[in-house]
Amino acid sequence: MRSFINSSVFALVLFVGAAAQAQTPPVPPVPKVPPVPRTVRVAPTAPAFPGQRTDTELRVAAEQNVNLKFCISEGELKVNGWDRNEVRILVRSGRKFGIRVLERAPRSGNATWIWATPTAIEGQTAAQRGECLSGDSVEMDVPHGATLNFHGRSATTSVDSVRKVSLKIVEGNISLRNITGGISASALQGDLIVTNSSGSLSLDSTTGNIIVYGLEPIESSDLLKVKTNSGSIMLQRVGHRQIEANSITGSLQFEGGFLAGGIYNFKTSNGTLRMLVPENGNCTVSAAYGFGSFNAAIPVETITENITPGGKNVVAKIGTGEACNVTLTTSSGRIQIVRLEP
Amino acid sequence: MSRNCIDIGTLQAFLDGETKGEETILISNHISDCDTCALMLAEAEEEMSFVMATVESDVNMLVPTQRLWSRINDAIETERAHVPLWHRIYVGFTSMLASPSLATAAAVLVLFGFFAFIFLPGGGLDGTTSDIAAVPQPAATVSAEPMPTVRNAPPVNTEVAAAQPEALPVRTEQPKASPARATHAAYRPDNVARPPAGNFRPVNALYVPGEDSYLNTIETLKASYDSQKDRVLSPSSRVSFERDLAVVENSIKQMREVVRKNPNNQAARQVLYSSYQDKIDLLNSVGQKEELLASLQ
Structure with missing residues (x-):
């Protein structure tokens, strides 16, 4: 009995100790930082202003190398180069606009930097006014040496005979001709056609086709970069020595000669790579393809060939193969080298 | 037969190896000088060999000699010297639990501890779980460094x-x-x-x-x-x-x-x-x- 009492007292002491330990305040939880609400940036639809659809024409004296920037929300845009030292802008059935001269030439006083933007109307806020031209059609005449820098929402665009163009259009076809100083064009939805132009070119379309015809580099290092997600690419008579062309699900066709010192890189995921080249060329072709095929209709000399299931690699020479390098890559598409008729 | 002849019991103990060191020396010296005792020893050996040949296994198993007892005792002492401390504590604790009163007290202690852990605020299961889950220990991230593409690369790691x-x-x-x-x-x-x-x-x-x-x-x-x-x-x-x-x-x-x-x-x-x-x-x-x-x- 005495030992039981002793043991009970000992148990009670341990119990009191355990209870004191259990009432120790717990570690406070670390406060969770509330997530910063994401800024939703949604482009509003083009505001309509009843009663404002008028024809507006403005002119301003400008240098040959004038730089013109603007934005167009909707309409058909035509830009033409002319010989005058003048910029003329005509908006048919659209919003009124103004021409802001941001910079002038010190000697002549002509504009060297112009911004075309809608004019303020009483009662409108800046957000309502916006920065984009709008109308049924927008026509511009600019000096040949002009540089255009614009972006737009929904516009069918045609630019002819200017020096340099940089544009981004959400929706609408783009046609660029006689651009002498280089192009940077991006069309999210719409075809992109570039003809008879020169300089370094970067052409990008998300869902449209890209057609390029008659390009020449200004310098030998000028790059031609063409990319589309689901459209097709056609390159015809291109004089650039550095070409990167990539279509993810579309086909790609190159027509013309491979130039000495050239580096050509063509890729497609499951489209066809079709090279129409003269058989008297002089280039090394490296073709890598997964589940597709490789077919050469002109005389080529196979240097190495590694054919394994799912991954094939063929290196072949056209002529001596010393002048240039062509890399062709496709996952499940076909690679064809076809003879180009002279 | 001399007056100092060894009795048969001592001779038997001598044969069985149960005599101590000095006693064994004295008996050996005496037997070497006393023909009578040597004869008795020879007869005893003969009898013993006859008996042992018959019941050798039973005698060896069931009737341990003094030497065997000493070996067993030595082995026990050696084992005790090598028993770890925790084993001795465990043996002592289990022997304590053999007492009914101590066993009851231990059971009461275990019950108190269990209920205290369950029902006391801050000491229950919920608090423990949430605290551990809320500690901001970033998940271990082990990522391989991007390696450059090398021709004839070794097999994948x-x-x-x-x-x-x-x-x-x-x-x-x-x-x-x-x-x-x-x-x-x-x-x-x-x-x-x-x-x-x-x-x-x-x-x-x-x-x-x-x-x-x-x-x-x-x-x-x-x-x-x-x-x-x-x-x-x-x-x-x-x-x-x-x-x-x-x-x-x-x-x-x-x-x-x-x-x-x-x-x-x-x-x-x-x-x-x-x-x-x-x-x-x-x-x-x-x-x-x-x-x-x-x-x-």
Whole structure:
């Protein structure tokens, strides 16, 4: 009995100790930082202003190398180069606009930097006014040496005979001709056609086709970069020595000669790579393809060939193969080298 | 026979080896000088050998001699010297529990401790679980450094795949019914987007050099795309985009299979990297479109 009492007292002491330990305040939880609400940036639809659809024409004296920037929300845009030292802008059935001269030439006083933007109307806020031209059609005449820098929402665009163009259009076809100083064009939805132009070119379309015809580099290092997600690419008579062309699900066709010192890189995921080249060329072709095929209709000399299931690699020479390098890559598409008729 | 002849009992003990050291020497010296005792010893040996030949096994097993007892005692002492301390404590504790009163007291103590752990505030299971789950210990991230593509590269390092943190089933909330799992709880910050179901990387997947960097980039862009697609892409654009994405993912899947089977297939690797780049370009185009739309405000 005495030992039981002793043991009970000992148990009670341990119990009191355990209870004191259990009432120790717990570690406070670390406060969770509330997530910063994401800024939703949604482009509003083009505001309509009843009663404002008028024809507006403005002119301003400008240098040959004038730089013109603007934005167009909707309409058909035509830009033409002319010989005058003048910029003329005509908006048919659209919003009124103004021409802001941001910079002038010190000697002549002509504009060297112009911004075309809608004019303020009483009662409108800046957000309502916006920065984009709008109308049924927008026509511009600019000096040949002009540089255009614009972006737009929904516009069918045609630019002819200017020096340099940089544009981004959400929706609408783009046609660029006689651009002498280089192009940077991006069309999210719409075809992109570039003809008879020169300089370094970067052409990008998300869902449209890209057609390029008659390009020449200004310098030998000028790059031609063409990319589309689901459209097709056609390159015809291109004089650039550095070409990167990539279509993810579309086909790609190159027509013309491979130039000495050239580096050509063509890729497609499951489209066809079709090279129409003269058989008297002089280039090394490296073709890598997964589940597709490789077919050469002109005389080529196979240097190495590694054919394994799912991954094939063929290196072949056209002529001596010393002048240039062509890399062709496709996952499940076909690679064809076809003879180009002279 | 001399007067100092040894009695038969002592001789028998001498034969059995039960005499001590000095006694054994004295007996041996006496037997060497006394023919009578030597004769008695010889007769005793003869009798003993006859008896032992008959009942040898029974005698050896059932009638331990003095020497055997001493050996047993020595062995016991040796064993006691090598018994660990915890074993002695355990033996002592179990012997204490043999007492009914001590056993009852121990049972009461265990019951008190159990109920205190369950019902006292701050000491129960809930508090323990939530505290452990809320401690902001970042989940272990072990990622392989992107390796440059090298021709004739060695076979794929399987340790890279095994170290993918996303492959681990991370749980931030532990069920109350299984508090033991709280020790394995990992913390994932709220601002880290959890990849959707089905996009976890396989645990035993083999990654070719450089593939992991592609996957990380794609994962980031995918999270961005998921948050943008509804407001950036129109229905028709989205259909087209999803179709392109499916084509690219199919290419990646096919080429990964090929590369897994033959890691030295350079062509398959090249196509695989190209497909990954296509997917990155695709996902990136959505972000570019959102930027363009925002600039048109």
